[in-house]
Amino acid sequence: MLILYSLMLILSLMLMSLNHPISISAVLLVQTILISITSGLLNHTFWFSYIIFIIMVGGLMIIFMYMTSIASNEKFKINYKMIFILTPISSIFLMNMQNQWYSTHMINNYLTLMKNYPFYMHFIKYFSFPMMLTTIGLTIFLFFIMVASIKIVAISQGPLRQKF
Numbered sequence: 155m156l157i158l159y160s161l162m163l164i165l166s167l168m169l170m171s172l173n174h175p176i177s178i179s180a181v182l183l184v185q186t187i188l189i190s191i192t193s194g195l196l197n198h199t200f201w202f203s204y205i206i207f208i209i210m211v212g213g214l215m216i217i218f219m220y221m222t223s224i225a226s227n228e229k230f231k232i233n234y235k236m237i238f239i240l241t242p243i244s245s246i247f248l249m250n251m252q253n254q255w256y257s258t259h260m261i262n263n264y265l266t267l268m269k270n271y272p273f274y275m276h277f278i279k280y281f282s283f284p285m286m287l288t289t290i291g292l293t294i295f296l297f298f299i300m301v302a303s304i305k306i307v308a309i310s311q312g313p314l315r316q317k318f
Contacts, residue, residue: 167247175222176230186211186214209296
């Protein structure tokens, strides 16, 4: 789990230095895969993770279509200065995360105890304390993705408009 958390942290830091739409989409796809795996391991069931992954891939497809219609021939430029800055920062964060690992390990013990309950109890834990914030955050995130998709795919304006 610590490896997954550290990879998510490094990808989040790397996302700030990227400026090409395809590289940003690739990092978002890998980040989505890591979040889905982490969520599945914490919940002992992967159906919620699968739904998150499918929704995010759908959103990334819309973003990819939009970006390829706007900027189709941009070249990749690697910012070496940001790489040299982010490497020590991410290593410091990784050293500090080992101390916080014990608090997340306590949540894992709580969820392991919940594993022995009947099947309907697995659905209740999505709305109880540890996962409640994730559910609320995902709901708000999906709302913003829906609004952004509607704005991007407006029929009368923008790069995806229909030409008659």
